[in-house]
Amino acid sequence: MSPDSITERLAKLSPAKRTLLEQRLRGKGLKGLAGRSIPRREPQEFAPLSFAQERMWFLNQLEPESPAYNEPRVIRLVGDLVVEALEKSLNHIVARHEALRTTFVLVDGVPMQRIADRSHAR
Numbered sequence: 765m766s767p768d769s770i771t772e773r774l775a776k777l778s779p780a781k782r783t784l785l786e787q788r789l790r791g792k793g794l795k796g797l798a799g800r801s802i803p804r805r806e807p808q809e810f811a812p813l814s815f816a817q818e819r820m821w822f823l824n825q826l827e828p829e830s831p832a833y834n835e836p837r838v839i840r841l842v843g844d845l846v847v848e849a850l851e852k853s854l855n856h857i858v859a860r861h862e863a864l865r866t867t868f869v870l871v872d873g874v875p876m877q878r879i880a881d882r883s884h885a886r
Contacts, residue, residue, distance in 0.1 A: 810876040813868070821868055821875045 777785065805811065813821060820833065858864045865880040 810869070810871055810878055813875055813877060817868075817877070818875065 774782070774785075823832070824830070859882045862879050865882070867878050867880070868875055869878050870876070
């Protein structure tokens with residue numbers, strides 16, 4: 765079942781059935797329907813690395829020029845290219861996704877993430 769169809773089915777529930785479902789979810793130790801999203805991270809200048817990021821950072825320190833994690837792709841565009849539209853689309857994607865605005869820096873010898881503000885994505 766797709767997430768969209770689940771969302772549609774939940775939206776169609778009567779208030780009584782929705783309350784019953786939430787009670788059953790709580791009875792199983794699950795959060796209510798409102799707990800379905802990941803909470804936003806508080807803005808801060810630096811953020812710690814995840815374990816996977818630490819591992820990749822460490823391996824990059826051992827072999828800085830290694831292409832091991834590069835995945836080259838080619839996309840063939842057919843037709844006229846509207847450069848301004850492409851640029852606007854890519855900037856929107858970068859503004860929306862922190863991972864595309866993240867750089868790694870050392871803070872007191874510890875690798876940390878520095879996430880550029882959305883305004884830097886133009």
